Amino acid sequence: xxxxxxNKNEQIIVSYGKNQNHLTLKNKYLKDVFVDNxxxxxxxxxxxxxKKNIYWNKKRYELRYEKLEDSSDFILYFSHLLEEKDFSxxxxxxxxxxxxxxxxxxxxxxxxxxGISILDSNxxxxxxxxxxxxxxxxxMEELYEESCISLSSDEYKEKxxxxxxxxxxxxxxxxxxxxxVTKYGLHINASMSLRYIKSQNxxxxxxxxITDDIKYQVNLEKQIEIExxxxxxxxKLMSHQSRLASMGEMIESIAHQWRQPLNALGLLVQSLRxxxxxxxxxQETLNKLEQEMMSKIHxxxxxxxxxxxFFQASKEKKxxxxxxxxxxxxxxxxxxxxxxxxxxxxxxxNKKNELLGFVxxxxxxxxxxxxxxxxxxxxxxxxxxxxxxxxLVTSSHTIINICDxxxxxxxxxxxxxxxxYYTTKENGTGIGLHMSKVIIEEHMNGILSVExxxxxxxxxxAFKHKENNKNAELI
Ligand SMILES: Nc1ncnc2c1ncn2[C@@H]1O[C@H](COP(=O)(O)OP(=O)(O)OP(=O)(O)O)[C@@H](O)[C@H]1O
Ligand SMILES: [Mg+2]
Numbered sequence: 001x002x003x004x005x006x007n008k009n010e011q012i013i014v015s016y017g018k019n020q021n022h023l024t025l026k027n028k029y030l031k032d033v034f035v036d037n038x039x040x041x042x043x044x045x046x047x048x049x050x051k052k053n054i055y056w057n058k059k060r061y062e063l064r065y066e067k068l069e070d071s072s073d074f075i076l077y078f079s080h081l082l083e084e085k086d087f088s089x090x091x092x093x094x095x096x097x098x099x100x101x102x103x104x105x106x107x108x109x110x111x112x113x114x115g116i117s118i119l120d121s122n123x124x125x126x127x128x129x130x131x132x133x134x135x136x137x138x139x140m141e142e143l144y145e146e147s148c149i150s151l152s153s154d155e156y157k158e159k160x161x162x163x164x165x166x167x168x169x170x171x172x173x174x175x176x177x178x179x180x181v182t183k184y185g186l187h188i189n190a191s192m193s194l195r196y197i198k199s200q201n202x203x204x205x206x207x208x209x210i211t212d213d214i215k216y217q218v219n220l221e222k223q224i225e226i227e228x229x230x231x232x233x234x235x236k237l238m239s240h241q242s243r244l245a246s247m248g249e250m251i252e253s254i255a256h257q258w259r260q261p262l263n264a265l266g267l268l269v270q271s272l273r274x275x276x277x278x279x280x281x282x283q284e285t286l287n288k289l290e291q292e293m294m295s296k297i298h299x300x301x302x303x304x305x306x307x308x309x310f311f312q313a314s315k316e317k318k319x320x321x322x323x324x325x326x327x328x329x330x331x332x333x334x335x336x337x338x339x340x341x342x343x344x345x346x347x348x349x350n351k352k353n354e355l356l357g358f359v360x361x362x363x364x365x366x367x368x369x370x371x372x373x374x375x376x377x378x379x380x381x382x383x384x385x386x387x388x389x390x391x392l393v394t395s396s397h398t399i400i401n402i403c404d405x406x407x408x409x410x411x412x413x414x415x416x417x418x419x420x421y422y423t424t425k426e427n428g429t430g431i432g433l434h435m436s437k438v439i440i441e442e443h444m445n446g447i448l449s450v451e452x453x454x455x456x457x458x459x460x461x462a463f464k465h466k467e468n469n470k471n472a473e474l475i
Contacts, residue, residue, distance in 0.1 A: 001079055002061075006030060008072035010042075045074070054078075115207035123147040123164045126202065135209055137183040148205060153179040153187060167194040167203055177210070189214045235438070238420060242435040246364055249333070249371055250307050256335035257303045261296040268293050306332060310360055320359040322391060322400070323351040329366040333374070340378050342385035344370075350393050355463065357444045365439050365448075368432040369402045369459045375425070376406025376456065400461040408452035417450065 002022055005014035012033065015025040031038045037054050044052045044065065051064045056078070064077040109116050115132030117125055125143040133140060136151060152160040156178040167173050176192045189211045195204045268289060275281050310332060323346075330337075330344055337344060355362065370387060377385035382405060392399045409417060416422045418437045423430030440448040446463040 001077070004076040004078070006074055006076060013073065041076075115205075115209075117143075117148075117205045117207070119148055119164075119203040119205055121164075121168060121201050121203070123149050123160070123203070132207060135182070135188065135207070136180065137186075142183070148192075151180050153181050155179070163192075163194065164203070167196045171196050180207075238431055239435060239438075241429060242364070242431040245429045245431055246367065249367070250310065253333045253336055254303060254307060256339055258300055260335070261299050265293060265296050268296075310363060312360065317357050318359060319354045319356050320362070321351075322353045322355055322398070323348045325359060325362055326366055326389060326391070326400070329363040330370065332363075333367060333371060337370075337374060337387075340374060340385060341383075342374055342377055342387060344387045344389065347388070347390040349391060353391065353393060353398055355398075355444070358439075361439045361443060365436040365461070366402075368436045372432065373402065373404035373406055373456070376408075377404055378406075380407040382406065396465055398463050398465070401458055402461075403453055403456060403458040405455040406457065407455065408457045409450065411452070414450060414452070418448075 002015070002017040002019070004012050004025065007013055010030040012025050012028050012030070015022040025033055030041060034041050034054075034056060037056055040052075040054060041063070044063065051062055054061050054063050059080060061078040061080055064079075066075040066077070068074060109129040110131075112129060112131055115129065115135050117128040117132050120126055124147045128136075128138075128140060128143050133143065136143075138146065138151075148164070149157055149160045159178060163173055163176050172193070172195045174193045176194065178190055178192065180188045180190045182188060188209055191208045191210045193206045196202075197204060272281075272289060275285065306328070326346065330346075370389075373387050374385070377387075384405075386405050388401075388403045390399075390401045390403075392401070413422075413424075418433050419430075420434040421430040422434075437448045440446045440461055444463070446461055449460050449462075451458050451460075
């Protein structure tokens with residue numbers, strides 16, 4: 001509001017107003033203040049009309065004129081109309097914005113790639129976006145008759161009821177998974193997030209169809225199962241191949257083991273013929289000959305039993321004596337070692353130590369390592385071949401070291417020798433050391449490692465004592 005007291009010369013004597021600018025108006029003439037509207041104002045003052053709207057200083061005012069009694073002075077009241085107008089303008093703007101936002105929300109709801117719906121406090125549908133309607137194959141009119149409980153599969157009806165109560169109590173529920181049934185009976189795996197709007201007593205529900213995700217996950221699980229099965233088959237195949245390879249080596253060993261007693265038997269048979277052609281054979285000589293022949297045959301039969309025993313797959317884990325097992329294993333390839341003039345030295349601290357595991361698997365490991373050492377020694381044409389085996393017992397571990405003087409392994413190949421099918425031999429399979437590692441580390445919880453040592457290589461098998469490691473296989 002601006003109030004101007006004006007004298008008869010139309011000069012402003014007093015000016016009141018809430019704006020500081022009113023002070024600058026004092027003493028000014030109306031024609032200088034209202035440059036653009038002066039004519040309009042002066043006519044208005046002359047005709048002495050009640051009020052008039054004028055536009056001044058970019059604002060709209062209601063102008064009133066009042067003549068002071070007993071004076072030629074008068075008062076002009078300027079009421080700022082736009083304040084009210086501003087308000088209604090603002091109001092209109094709010095309405096416009098609200099309408100625009102509603103349109104935007106509506107568009108967003110309809111374009112959303114998730115089902116969005118609004119439910120009352122009983123779970124009945126008040127609104128559902130296009131996506132939800134299409135997903136469930138219901139029109140909006142049909143949905144008004146339904147609730148999120150009625151659209152659940154039988155086993156989820158009670159859980160849906162509970163979810164409605166829970167969201168009203170707690171405010172929100174995230175990722176509630178259930179099975180929904182479409183109008184045509186199709187079952188959909190859905191994940192729901194719900195939020196309770198207290199002021200409206202309504203629930204907003206966002207629904208995602210996760211049927212494809214679940215199918216994908218099931219497929220993935222199947223795929224993993226197939227891969228695991230494949231892996232298991234591969235392992236079995238390797239184990240089989242490894243046994244075949246060992247068998248090849250063993251047959252070679254049997255041939256060696258038998259060569260000597262077979263020769264001896266041949267000689268004995270020949271000597272029998274020789275003796276009988278000259279003289280009558282005494283009972284005593286015959287007994288002696290029989291004994292010798294039987295001992296050779298017994299030895300050969302024992303060899304077969306030993307090999308047969310070795311090829312029997314152990315069915316269950318058992319405690320076995322480490323020293324004796326190493327000793328017996330060496331017995332199986334002893335003949336070959338002798339032929340190749342390789343000395344085997346066993347240094348054992350405690351001959352009573354035991355391990356828990358499949359004894360024949362452990363034998364297989366010892367034979368693999370010793371056989372490899374023997375081939376390395378033969379290949380380097382070393383005159384005094386030596387395989388040194390030591391059994392050490394520390395405070396925490398039992399360690400079996402198998403060292404040879406076969407020239408060792410090239411540094412760059414050290415980390416490859418345990419890889420399946422890695423071999424430098426013409427007829428090698430490259431499975432021996434890989435299987436040995438699997439047996440020691442996966443079946444017996446030990447560690448098998450290798451390093452070059454002095455004039456050859458050193459394979460170490462280490463087992464942690466049971467009191468230090470629950471899984472350790474050593475007792
Ligand atoms: N004591 C050793 N000295 C030198 N090299 C060795 C020794 N032991 C193993 N190797 C190397 O490691 C490779 C892999 O040995 P692994 O026993 O797995 O297979 P392989 O002996 O070649 O074949 P297979 O055991 O089927 O006869 C060998 O080819 C050899 O090059
Ligand atoms: Mg080998």
